[in-house]
Amino acid sequence: MLQIDLEACNGCKLCEKTCPFAAIVVVNKKAKVLENCTLCGACVNVCPQHALNIERPAQLSPEELTKYSGVCIFAECEIKNEPQIKPVALQILEKGRILADKLEEDLSTILLGAKNSQLTQTLISHGADKVYLCQHPLLEQYSTEGFTNIIAGVIMQEKFSIILFGATPTGRDLAPRIAARLKVGLTADCTGLDINEDRQLVQTRPAFGGNIMASILSPYTRPQLATVRPNVFPKGTPNPERTGTIKEIPVKLNPKGIRTKIIDSAITQKEETIPIEEADILISAGRGIQTKENLELIKELAEELNGTMSCSRSLVDLGWLPHSFQVGQSGKTVSPKLYIALGISGAIQHLVGMSSSDIIIAINKDPDAPIFKVADFGIVGDILEIVPILIKQLRELKKN
Amino acid sequence: MKIIVCIKQVPAGEVKINPETGTLIREGVQSILNPFCEYALDEAIRIKKEQEERGGEEVEVIVLTMGPPQARSALLRCLELGADRAILLCDRKFAGADTLATSLALSEAIQKFEEDFTLIFTGKQAIDGDTAQVGPELAEHLGIPQITYVTSTNLIPERRRIQVERETENGYEIVECKLPALVSVSSGSNILRIPSFKEIINARRKVIKNVIADDLSKDTSRFGLSGSPTQVAKIFPPKSRTGGQKIESDDPEAAVSRLIEFLQENVFVDKE
Ligand SMILES: Cc1cc2nc3c(=O)[nH]c(=O)nc-3n(C[C@H](O)[C@H](O)[C@H](O)COP(=O)(O)OP(=O)(O)OC[C@H]3O[C@@H](n4cnc5c(N)ncnc54)[C@H](O)[C@@H]3O)c2cc1C
Ligand code: SF4
Numbered sequence: 001m002l003q004i005d006l007e008a009c010n011g012c013k014l015c016e017k018t019c020p021f022a023a024i025v026v027v028n029k030k031a032k033v034l035e036n037c038t039l040c041g042a043c044v045n046v047c048p049q050h051a052l053n054i055e056r057p058a059q060l061s062p063e064e065l066t067k068y069s070g071v072c073i074f075a076e077c078e079i080k081n082e083p084q085i086k087p088v089a090l091q092i093l094e095k096g097r098i099l100a101d102k103l104e105e106d107l108s109t110i111l112l113g114a115k116n117s118q119l120t121q122t123l124i125s126h127g128a129d130k131v132y133l134c135q136h137p138l139l140e141q142y143s144t145e146g147f148t149n150i151i152a153g154v155i156m157q158e159k160f161s162i163i164l165f166g167a168t169p170t171g172r173d174l175a176p177r178i179a180a181r182l183k184v185g186l187t188a189d190c191t192g193l194d195i196n197e198d199r200q201l202v203q204t205r206p207a208f209g210g211n212i213m214a215s216i217l218s219p220y221t222r223p224q225l226a227t228v229r230p231n232v233f234p235k236g237t238p239n240p241e242r243t244g245t246i247k248e249i250p251v252k253l254n255p256k257g258i259r260t261k262i263i264d265s266a267i268t269q270k271e272e273t274i275p276i277e278e279a280d281i282l283i284s285a286g287r288g289i290q291t292k293e294n295l296e297l298i299k300e301l302a303e304e305l306n307g308t309m310s311c312s313r314s315l316v317d318l319g320w321l322p323h324s325f326q327v328g329q330s331g332k333t334v335s336p337k338l339y340i341a342l343g344i345s346g347a348i349q350h351l352v353g354m355s356s357s358d359i360i361i362a363i364n365k366d367p368d369a370p371i372f373k374v375a376d377f378g379i380v381g382d383i384l385e386i387v388p389i390l391i392k393q394l395r396e397l398k399k400n
Numbered sequence: 401m402k403i404i405v406c407i408k409q410v411p412a413g414e415v416k417i418n419p420e421t422g423t424l425i426r427e428g429v430q431s432i433l434n435p436f437c438e439y440a441l442d443e444a445i446r447i448k449k450e451q452e453e454r455g456g457e458e459v460e461v462i463v464l465t466m467g468p469p470q471a472r473s474a475l476l477r478c479l480e481l482g483a484d485r486a487i488l489l490c491d492r493k494f495a496g497a498d499t500l501a502t503s504l505a506l507s508e509a510i511q512k513f514e515e516d517f518t519l520i521f522t523g524k525q526a527i528d529g530d531t532a533q534v535g536p537e538l539a540e541h542l543g544i545p546q547i548t549y550v551t552s553t554n555l556i557p558e559r560r561r562i563q564v565e566r567e568t569e570n571g572y573e574i575v576e577c578k579l580p581a582l583v584s585v586s587s588g589s590n591i592l593r594i595p596s597f598k599e600i601i602n603a604r605r606k607v608i609k610n611v612i613a614d615d616l617s618k619d620t621s622r623f624g625l626s627g628s629p630t631q632v633a634k635i636f637p638p639k640s641r642t643g644g645q646k647i648e649s650d651d652p653e654a655a656v657s658r659l660i661e662f663l664q665e666n667v668f669v670d671k672e
């Protein structure tokens with residue numbers, strides 16, 4: 001229950017303005033909570049008088065634990081000409097289906113946005129039983145606070161047992177905020193998910209830059225929250241015949257409740273390229289290219305192979321390529337069909353970002369470079385010598 | 401104006417697993433200041449200097465960590481790099497904390513000792529736990545807005561706002577936010593700064609305040625292992641991929657021909 005300290009409350013109405021569910025009002029200069037309060041905690045977060053409080057138990061009793069059921073997925077969207085579901089959301093939907101079936105429970109999704117209700121069928125086709133749909137102009141763009149308030153409310157109402165987010169920049173900004181609000185555990189960047197004999201979610205994740213794997217449980221709290229690394233689980237084949245239910249959630253959002261403002265959102269790289277995490281073929285460059293000018297060589301090879309250019313961290317640090325090109329621990333995880341590493345030594349932080357690629361080819365001067373340990377095919381040699389020959393031979397082949 | 405920088409000490413090299421006990425081997429592994437925390441500190445100090453030059457409000461940079469007694473050395477490095485004072489949360493009752501319990505202890509220390517802060521900096525992530533969760537969780541406990549993955553900042557004290565550039569999936573964006581706020585920093589200079597002799601001597605005179613769990617709360621069960629909803633059930637080494645063929649030859653033309661054959665076998669390149 002939401003507790004109100006009436007003595008502390010000064011009737012400033014900030015809670016009323018912030019509550020996304022119109023569940024708190026100020027009458028006679030005192031806040032009053034209504035029946036439809038979802039316990040989302042948005043008001044607690046903003047009350048300047050600290051007059052509001054929600055008791056959240058640190059541990060649930062075995063009996064209370066059983067009240068939570070179902071798997072829920074945050075359906076992260078992106079806008080590419082028009083709104084669409086992000087690939088990672090479809091990947092975890094497929095994994096979520098497997099977990100839900102194992103538990104014999106429902107699979108739900110939460111879809112937030114301004115004008116993306118047409119995407120509900122995509123989610124259902126990919127395995128969702130239920131879609132919680134929430135549409136509001138202020139949800140067109142992601143904001144930590146707007147999204148946290150609504151998702152926390154839905155979660156508290158529905159008492160899901162498991163909630164999964166893609167471990168994207170958005171997912172990793174949002175999920176910890178929700179976890180801290182609900183005082184529950186959150187496992188970061190999972191690469192494995194399963195259900196054990198106690199019906200708990202077993203979350204496996206790399207730590208220490210990929211040197212160590214850990215299996216993590218949240219035995220005494222619900223819901224169990226996890227962010228899931230993109231491109232480790234395959235997405236399923238959609239079945240357009242599948243049916244499911246859509247539950248619309250009316251919300252009332254006030255711009256005042258969102259304290260961060262995006263001033264300029266599209267300082268993207270100018271060139272029209274496929275994002276590296278979606279490319280089938282990646283031609284990736286590292287320190288071995290020696291000068292920025294030599295990037296042209298990599299680009300040429302990428303064109304010959306219909307691939308996309310990516311890079312290791314060092315080139316981003318040198319300012320030669322933007323961060324969005326970076327593969328690895330502090331960049332992106334990729335799993336293309338073909339990954340060609342050119343002049344990349346293969347530090348563990350790089351390997352964790354690409355070692356699930358189907359086929360890896362490495363060219364490097366140093367025969368002991370760790371990259372060769374993961375490469376299916378390697379050439380020991382200077383890329384500045386090998387790559388031009390490769391381009392030449394590929395062109396000759398095309399001519400014939 | 402107070403700027404708090406949350407920092408973490410992390411192992412410098414590769415950490416291995418003892419195959420018999422299945423636990424981490426931490427002995428003999430050197431500790432360093434987490435690089436992303438160092439970037440965060442650099443940004444705080446840059447703001448401090450900038451305010452000094454502009455004749456603006458005086459800035460005090462306070463570094464805060466929760467960790468074992470050895471974490472003092474990480475704080476000392478921060479003081480050498482220009483932080484004004486430090487707080488060490490150190491107690492067996494804090495040990496074994498997951499990100500929720502860590503962020504809770506940090507937030508209670510901030511509320512208790514430095515409630516009038518203007519800005520909190522964290523690193524984007526710690527290179528050991530690798531979760532990137534402590535920053536956003538701390539912001540939530542304190543009820544302040546957060547901006548993650550920040551590459552540069554511009555403090556506007558007159559308007560009590562901060563403007564930052566942050567990384568997004570396909571580039572960068574500029575975000576503005578009211579203060580107080582929490583900013584997690586994702587990039588900076590990779591060149592380890594070596595403090596001058598004077599800075600080292602000065603640092604010895606700065607205060608490192610020790611805080612134990614009982615100083616923060618009567619209910620210390622919310623800290624450390626007992627306050628952590630997540631439990632590490634098992635740790636194990638990652639599955640490794642095995643390398644395939646590797647060509648070391650003096651004839652690059654021939655090596656490339658073999659590569660093209662390999663690409664053809666895997667249908668990335670058409671056969672003539
Ligand atoms: C193998 C393994 C796996 C783990 N997995 C999880 C997990 O999935 N979920 C979970 O909740 N916990 C997990 N933990 C526990 C987690 O590592 C610790 O809680 C740790 O104290 C903080 O997390 P982090 O290292 O990921 O920091 P991050 O959240 O990555 O750190 C981000 C920033 O927060 C600040 N910060 C972090 N720690 C401190 C500190 N002690 N003092 C001051 N500032 C700090 C720093 O500014 C840092 O740059 C795991 C631990 C291990 C050993
Ligand atoms: S925000 Fe707090 S002080 Fe203001 S009306 Fe609501 S409860 Fe009262």
Ligand code: SF4
Binds near residue numbers: 002019021024036
């Ligand atoms: S729904 Fe959320 S914001 Fe509204 S009163 Fe309840 S807890 Fe507060």
